[in-house]
Amino acid sequence: MIKQTNFPDLKLLKRGKVRDIYDLGEYLLIVSTDRISAFDVVMDDPIPDKGKILNQMSVFWFEKLSDLVKNHLVSFDPKEYPKECSPYIGELEGRSMLVRKTEPLKVECIVRGYLAGSGWKEYKKTGSICGIPLPEGLKEADRLPEPIFTPSTKAEEGMHDENISFEEAKRILGDEIAEKVREISLEIYEFGRRFAEERGIIIADTKFEFGLIDGELILIDEVLTPDSSRFWPLEEYEPGRPQKSFDKQFLRDYLESIGWPKKPPPPKLPKEIIEKTRERYLEAYRRITGKEMEV
Ligand SMILES: Nc1ncnc2c1ncn2[C@@H]1O[C@H](COP(=O)(O)OP(=O)(O)OP(=O)(O)O)[C@@H](O)[C@H]1O
Ligand SMILES: [Mg+2]
CATH class of the missing domain: 3.30.200.20 (Phosphorylase Kinase; domain 1)
Incomplete structure (x- = not known):
């Protein structure tokens, strides 16, 4: 450990x-x-x-x-x-x-296939996300008609990232790179979500990062993990409410149950919560890769 x-x-x-x-x-x-x-x-x-x-x-x-x-x-x-x-x-x-x-791009490439988190908040307020209009009447956690590219700026440490329009992303990255990362991001999300869904995990949304080496675009950082994405257990999916997180559900439920104010210092975690959470990560690995994790 x-x-x-x-x-x-x-x-x-x-x-x-x-x-x-x-x-x-x-x-x-x-x-x-x-x-x-x-x-x-x-x-x-x-x-x-x-x-x-x-x-x-x-x-x-x-x-x-x-x-x-x-x-x-x-x-x-x-x-x-x-x-x-x-x-x-x-x-x-x-x-x-x-x-x-690499030289990391100054925009985080977020793709959303479902309505959750800051996307859901923005939709409730404006009916759109990052300037992309969406159909009326969608519920929390609904699947979107098709995945959307919703870039955000990289915030300084301790600050929250900010959703931006594609126009803004083009200003920051230049038209050509912006178009390209949008296209690639949508393509790899689509691949990943189909792959995961067939194995019992909904990847509701995810963040990709790209960098440049000699002008060439390279996928960097981590990719399609529960730390960079929302993983939901497919068998419990039910729109109209917040979904259970595949990996952090036990931890979040525990923290809510003890009334922890969601700011430091963190509370001590019971053994059982640690063990159940670990089991969820192992299960996510098992479902995605079809293999048992060697630990
Ligand atoms: N190939 C690469 N070239 C340059 N920078 C990279 C590369 N791969 C990853 N990075 C950078 O490494 C950093 C990883 O740090 P980051 O803060 O995301 O860590 P983390 O543990 O995931 O924390 P957090 O949960 O806050 O995201 C990011 O800023 C990312 O842009
Ligand atoms: Mg990170």
Whole structure:
């Protein structure tokens, strides 16, 4: 179980809520820890193996999607990493990837196939999302007539991302790149959601990130994981109410049940909640990949 990494020989670029990123010059080393966040707060208690499960799910998707889009993955076998990583092989095993360092686009590429979260809020107020008009009378969690591209800006740390119109995305990225990431994002979401739905998981929406190397677009970051997407259990899907999260449902229910004010410090989590949550991540991995996770 790993809550935080400390690799003194490597240059730490940043710690996200979940992942620790190291800068190796030409490459980045992305390490998925077992940290979990709920209501935007990182819990004190990690979920054993969560980092491994999510890392390997991203690797699975990068390979599945590789005919559709180029990605940043170089290797996920720590034995092949640059030699300065070798003291840490034990910790890196299964939960890390070596990736090409890119220049990340300043827009997050969100695709929504269902009405949830900030999309649902915006629709209730305006009847549209990011300037895209939608049919009247949709209910919370309804499936949209077709998936929509709803970009957002990357907010500074601690701030919430802001939905923007496609026009705004074009101003930030330039017309050509904006059109291209919209097209690719919709295409890979469609592929992913069909694939997952056949295996009992609804991917309601997701966030992709792209970067540039020598002007070429590359899919970066993590892809189609429960940390970057809303995963819903298909068998419990019922529009007209908030859906159960495939992975964080037990945790959120617990936090609500104890009246935690949804700001730091996080409460201590009971063993049972940790164990049930871990089981959900394993189940998500099992359904998506059709394989048992080796932990
Ligand atoms: N190939 C790459 N080139 C350059 N930057 C990358 C690449 N892959 C990922 N990144 C960047 O790495 C960062 C990952 O940090 P991030 O804050 O998203 O971590 P996280 O643990 O997912 O936290 P959060 O839950 O807050 O999103 C992102 O800013 C992303 O743009
Ligand atoms: Mg992130």
